[in-house]
Amino acid sequence: LSAYSTRWKRKLQRQIRGEIAAEVLRMKDAIGIVPGLAVILVGDREESATYVSKKKEACEVVGINSFEVHLPEDATEQEVLNSISGFNEDPSVHGILVQLPLPSHMDEQNILNAVSIEKDVDGFHPLNIGCLAMRGREPLFVPCTPKGCIELLHRYGIPIKGKRAVVIGRSNIVGMPVALLLQREDATVSIVHSRTKNPEELTRQADIVIAAVGQTNMVRGSWIKPGAVVIDVGINPVEDKKKLSGFRLVGDVCYKEAKEIASAITPVPGGVGPMTIAMLLSNTLISAKRIHNF
Amino acid sequence: LSAYSTRWKRKLQRQIRGEIAAEVLRMKDAIGIVPGLAVILVGDREESATYVSKKKEACEVVGINSFEVHLPEDATEQEVLNSISGFNEDPSVHGILVQLPLPSHMDEQNILNAVSIEKDVDGFHPLNIGCLAMRGREPLFVPCTPKGCIELLHRYGIPIKGKRAVVIGRSNIVGMPVALLLQREDATVSIVHSRTKNPEELTRQADIVIAAVGQTNMVRGSWIKPGAVVIDVGINPVEDKKKLSGFRLVGDVCYKEAKEIASAITPVPGGVGPMTIAMLLSNTLISAKRIHNF
Ligand SMILES: NC(=O)C1=CN([C@@H]2O[C@H](COP(=O)(O)OP(=O)(O)OC[C@H]3O[C@@H](n4cnc5c(N)ncnc54)[C@H](OP(=O)(O)O)[C@@H]3O)[C@@H](O)[C@H]2O)C=CC1
Ligand SMILES: NC(=O)C1=CN([C@@H]2O[C@H](COP(=O)(O)OP(=O)(O)OC[C@H]3O[C@@H](n4cnc5c(N)ncnc54)[C@H](OP(=O)(O)O)[C@@H]3O)[C@@H](O)[C@H]2O)C=CC1
Numbered sequence A, B: 001l002s003a004y005s006t007r008w009k010r011k012l013q014r015q016i017r018g019e020i021a022a023e024v025l026r027m028k029d030a031i032g033i034v035p036g037l038a039v040i041l042v043g044d045r046e047e048s049a050t051y052v053s054k055k056k057e058a059c060e061v062v063g064i065n066s067f068e069v070h071l072p073e074d075a076t077e078q079e080v081l082n083s084i085s086g087f088n089e090d091p092s093v094h095g096i097l098v099q100l101p102l103p104s105h106m107d108e109q110n111i112l113n114a115v116s117i118e119k120d121v122d123g124f125h126p127l128n129i130g131c132l133a134m135r136g137r138e139p140l141f142v143p144c145t146p147k148g149c150i151e152l153l154h155r156y157g158i159p160i161k162g163k164r165a166v167v168i169g170r171s172n173i174v175g176m177p178v179a180l181l182l183q184r185e186d187a188t189v190s191i192v193h194s195r196t197k198n199p200e201e202l203t204r205q206a207d208i209v210i211a212a213v214g215q216t217n218m219v220r221g222s223w224i225k226p227g228a229v230v231i232d233v234g235i236n237p238v239e240d241k242k243k244l245s246g247f248r249l250v251g252d253v254c255y256k257e258a259k260e261i262a263s264a265i266t267p268v269p270g271g272v273g274p275m276t277i278a279m280l281l282s283n284t285l286i287s288a289k290r291i292h293n294f
Helices: A006-031 A046-062 A077-089 A108-114 A126-133 A144-155 A175-184 A199-203 A272-291 B006-031 B046-062 B077-089 B108-114 B126-133 B144-155 B175-184 B199-203 B272-291
Strands: A036-042 A065-071 A095-098 A164-168 A188-192 A208-211 A229-232 A236-239 A247-250 B036-042 B065-071 B095-098 B164-168 B188-192 B208-211 B229-232 B236-239 B247-250
Touching: A006 A046, A006 A144, A006 A272, A036 A046, A036 A077, A036 A272, A046 A065, A046 A272, A065 A077, A077 A095, A077 A108, A095 A272, A126 A175, A126 B126, A144 A175, A144 A229, A144 A272, A164 A175, A164 A199, A175 A188, A175 A208, A188 A199, B006 B046, B006 B144, B006 B272, B036 B046, B036 B077, B036 B272, B046 B065, B046 B272, B065 B077, B077 B095, B077 B108, B095 B272, B126 B175, B144 B175, B144 B229, B144 B272, B164 B175, B164 B199, B175 B188, B175 B208, B188 B199
Parallel strands: A036 A065, A036 A095, A164 A188, A164 A208, A208 A229, B036 B065, B036 B095, B164 B188, B164 B208, B208 B229
Antiparallel strands: A188 B188, A236 A247, B236 B247
16 A cells, blocks of 8 residues: 555456456356346436446456346336345345435335345445444454455555554444444544544544545545555545546545655545455355355 | 532432333333343352342332343253243243353353344344444444443533543443444544553543443543543452452542542442443333333
C-alpha cells in the first residue's frame, strides 16, 4: 500500500484473482463442482447495471458460473421473492446477491431476509453480523467491502494489532462491519459519524483511517497523522465537463492532500472497489466449498 | 448520578421496581397473565447461588413468578438441555436464564443456543446482538448489564448524543454490547482492550467512561477527564480481613481518586449490579408483554 501504484494494484488484482481461479479449478477437478453466483437486478439504474456487469465479468475471469435475473422497475415484490426462492433451492447457485437499491415500492429488509443465510454472500444477515461482533463466534460470510479493506491491509503487510484505528461512517454495509473486523484483529477502534464533534481531532490520532462516508473530499490532509495508512471507501460522483459521462468519481478523502502525509492511501477509483468484487468471488467460493464440504 | 448518594440510589431502585411492579399488576388485571422467569443453576458455586437467590428475591418484590432448577455439578449436558426445553415449552415462563459459569464438562455455547430466542432475556443470542449492531433493526432483548448502564445515564439525565465515550473491555456480555448501545444513542465510541497501547490517553478524552475489565482499581484518577461521568461495571473480590467473608468487592475504577475528578461515578457494590437485576425483571416483563401481545 505504501507503494499503491498502478503497477502494484494490477499485481494484487492479478494475484487474488489467480488464487481464486486456482481454487475453483482444483474444486472442479476434485469433485466436479463449479461455484455459482446469482445476481438479481431490478429496474434500469445505469449504475446498478454497471456493477452487475462488472461482477459477471469478474466471475467469468476466475471460472465462477454466474446467473442473472433482470426484473423491470415495476416488478412486484413477490416476483423478486420468487427469484430468490428459486436460487435458494438451485444447487448450482452458492451465492445470491440482490443489487441495491431496490425500487422504493419494495421492502428491502423483507427481500434481503428471504435470501438463504447459507447463500448470503453479502453477509448482511443480522445473525451473521452478530457472529462478526462476538468473540468465539465465526460469521458464515464477512461482508465484501469491509473484507476487502482488511484484505488490503493484510496483503500490504500493514500491522493492525494494537494500532489505533478510526472508521468514519457507521453504515450496516461498510462502517460498522469494518469496525468490528478491525476490533477482531485487535486494533483499538473509534467510530466517527455525523454526530461526532470535532471528527478531525480523533481521526488525527489514528494509525489506520477507513473513510466510508459518501462526502466528497471530507477528510483533509490536516486530519491525517503523519505516516498513517488511509483506506478510502467513498465513491462519489462529481461534475466533470471534460469527461464523456459528464462526471468523475472521487473518494471521501482529499487524495492530493492526504497522499503527502499518509504513508499509504488507496485511490478512488481503483482502490477498494475492485477489492469488493474480488471478495464477492472469494465469498462465493467459500460458500461452494462449505456446501460441498470441500 | 452527579449525586449518586445512597439516598438517590435507593430512590432509583424503588422507582424502577415500582414501575415494573405496576406494569406487572396492570397486565395481570387486564389479561390474567403473570410474567415468569426461570433460572437454571448448575453446581454449587456460592457466588452463583447468591446471584440466583438475589434474582428470585427481586422477582418476588415486583410480582414476577420465578422458577428454579438446580442441577448438581456432575449433571450431564443433556439434563441441562432437558430443563431448557421444558421451560421453552412452558407458557408460564417468559424468560429463561442459565446462570454462568457452567461446569467445564459442558459446552456453554451449545446450552445457550438451546434457549428459545423469544425467551432469551439475557439477549446474548448472536441474532439479537446482530440486531443491536445494525441500524434499522431492533433486538428482542438488550443484554441486562449494558442496558442497566444506559438506563443509569438516562435516569440521571446525562446526555449521550454527540459525547465521546470510552468503553474499557470488549466482552460479549458487557463491553461490546454497551459500546453498541452507546453508538445507537449517537455517542462517539472507542473501545479499549488488553491490546490497547496507552489506554489512559484515550480514556482521558471521554465524557463517559464505562469500565468492564475485571481488574481491581485499574482506572486511576489521572485517566479521567475532569467532569466526566464514570460507570464502573467491575466487581472484583479483594482480601479484607476485617470482613466476615474475608473479602470485599471493589470495582475496576479507583473510586477514591476518580470521585474527586469525575462529575459522577457509580459505586461498587451498589451501582451497576442492582441495575442489572432490575433490567432482568424489565426484560422478563417485556417478553411476557410481547408473547401475549399486551
Ligand atoms: N468501494 C466500494 O465497493 C463501496 C463504496 N461505497 C461508498 O462508500 C461511501 C459510504 O457508503 P455507505 O456506508 O453505504 O453510506 P451511508 O450513507 O449508508 O453511511 C454514511 C455514514 O457516514 C456518516 N456521515 C455522513 N456525513 C458525515 C459527516 N459529515 N461527518 C461524519 N460522518 C458522516 C453517516 O453518519 P450517521 O450514521 O450519523 O448518519 C453514516 O454513518 C459512499 O461514497 C459509497 O458510494 C459503499 C459501498 C461499497
Ligand atoms: N455489575 C454487573 O452486574 C456485572 C459485573 N461484571 C463485572 O465486570 C467485569 C468485566 O466482566 P466481563 O466483561 O465478563 O469480563 P471479561 O473477562 O469477559 O472481559 C474483560 C475485558 O477487559 C479487557 N481487559 C482485561 N485486562 C485489561 C487491561 N489491563 N487493559 C485493558 N483491557 C483489559 C479484556 O480485553 P481482551 O478482550 O483484549 O482480553 C476483555 O475485553 C468483571 O469484574 C465482572 O465481575 C460482569 C457482568 C455483570
